[in-house]
Amino acid sequence: MPPSAVVIDPQFLKHDPGPFHPESPERLRVLLELAGDLEGEGIRILPPRSATREEIGTCHSGQYIDLIQSTSRANRYALDGDTVTSMDSFGTALLAAGGYLRLLDAVAQGEFRNGFALVRPPGHHALRNRAMGFCLFNTVAIGARHLKRHYGAERILIMDWDVHHGNGTQDAFFTDPTVLYLSTHQFPFYPGTGSIEETGEAEGAGYTVNVPLPSGCGDAEYLEVFQRVVIPIASRYEPQWVLVSAGFDPHRDDPLAGMRVTEQGFGAMAASLLELAERFSGGRIAFLLEGGYNLLALKSSVATVLQTMAGEVKSPLPVQTGGVKIDALIRKVLKIQEEYRQKDSRSRRSTY
Numbered sequence: 157m158p159p160s161a162v163v164i165d166p167q168f169l170k171h172d173p174g175p176f177h178p179e180s181p182e183r184l185r186v187l188l189e190l191a192g193d194l195e196g197e198g199i200r201i202l203p204p205r206s207a208t209r210e211e212i213g214t215c216h217s218g219q220y221i222d223l224i225q226s227t228s229r230a231n232r233y234a235l236d237g238d239t240v241t242s243m244d245s246f247g248t249a250l251l252a253a254g255g256y257l258r259l260l261d262a263v264a265q266g267e268f269r270n271g272f273a274l275v276r277p278p279g280h281h282a283l284r285n286r287a288m289g290f291c292l293f294n295t296v297a298i299g300a301r302h303l304k305r306h307y308g309a310e311r312i313l314i315m316d317w318d319v320h321h322g323n324g325t326q327d328a329f330f331t332d333p334t335v336l337y338l339s340t341h342q343f344p345f346y347p348g349t350g351s352i353e354e355t356g357e358a359e360g361a362g363y364t365v366n367v368p369l370p371s372g373c374g375d376a377e378y379l380e381v382f383q384r385v386v387i388p389i390a391s392r393y394e395p396q397w398v399l400v401s402a403g404f405d406p407h408r409d410d411p412l413a414g415m416r417v418t419e420q421g422f423g424a425m426a427a428s429l430l431e432l433a434e435r436f437s438g439g440r441i442a443f444l445l446e447g448g449y450n451l452l453a454l455k456s457s458v459a460t461v462l463q464t465m466a467g468e469v470k471s472p473l474p475v476q477t478g479g480v481k482i483d484a485l486i487r488k489v490l491k492i493q494e495e496y497r498q499k500d501s502r503s504r505r506s507t508y
């Protein structure tokens with residue numbers, strides 16, 4: 157069995173949004189330690205490469221890429237209130253996107269069974285023409301476009317479990333039925349998008365699924381959403397690839413958000429997506445680091461996910477519950493999606 161890949165590199169320390177910023181280089185420092193500890197038979201390090209301007213251009217305008225490039229002339233440049241760059245940020249963001257593309261190619265070619273890109277800055281808030289929420293380039297969206305262009309992928313699932321809604325990713329594929337965007341996030345919360353009613357438009361109608369959760373949800377609530385919404389809808393879609401925007405800010409110790417997920421919860425969510433990938437996409441699944449701002453929680457949660465990916469642990473059934481009632485919310489999401497899923501199976505029948 158091929159090993160799992162971890163894309164990581166000390167160069168990811170070089171993007172520096174300044175002292176006291178939660179998205180600090182320290183996040184990568186603890187993950188470099190972890191990768192060193194876990195590296196072995198089942199988990200191998202894969203070095204990143206830089207994305208080309210053309211690859212970034214599949215999701216961002218030339219003018220926007222020029223703007224980000226121009227920030228490398230200043231020690232510190234504030235793109236907005238919380239998205240701040242240093243001289244090396246443009247280069248680091250190219251390496252983050254390229255690192256993910258390298259991972260997708262390595263998995264496509266069977267060199268690795270699956271993988272996790274432990275890169276920064278994160279990407280899922282980045283819009284075509286606008287940086288926001290610590291994000292410069294939308295790495296997962298660039299990854300999906302890469303799979304479409306180079307491998308002819310027609311059904312790509314992007315699962316986004318970061319505690320914030322991935323508005324940039326949703327926006328990139330809002331009218332595109334070849335990418336199913338599924339998000340669990342705290343709501344109402346930054347960035348304000350991600351309501352149940354945002355379900356895609358035109359050809360893409362029904363291929364955006366938002367599960368806006370109240371704060372306080374723990375492992376049990378997240379797993380209930382996975383069992384009743386994520387896995388059934390994703391299975392109906394029959395994804396050829398599974399991409400995961402894996403943020404660890406739903407963790408109970410995270411300083412920015414109000415969820416109560418534990419390491420075991422993340423392990424169980426990863427296990428359920430790994431199983432989905434086995435069933436539909438030949439095991440092809442590529443995780444990408446988004447948020448996660450408590451260093452210890454980040455390190456131990458990524459460890460659990462990596463060990464689950466490498467088949468080294470069967471994560472025990474989580475017992476932590478947030479005690480939040482989400483049954484009505486789940487029913488509402490399913491009701492809205494029901495009509496679309498019928499359309500989904502009709503179009504699938506015409507494909508075969």
Ligand code: ZN
Pocket residue numbers: 318319320403405446447448
């Ligand atoms: Zn986040």
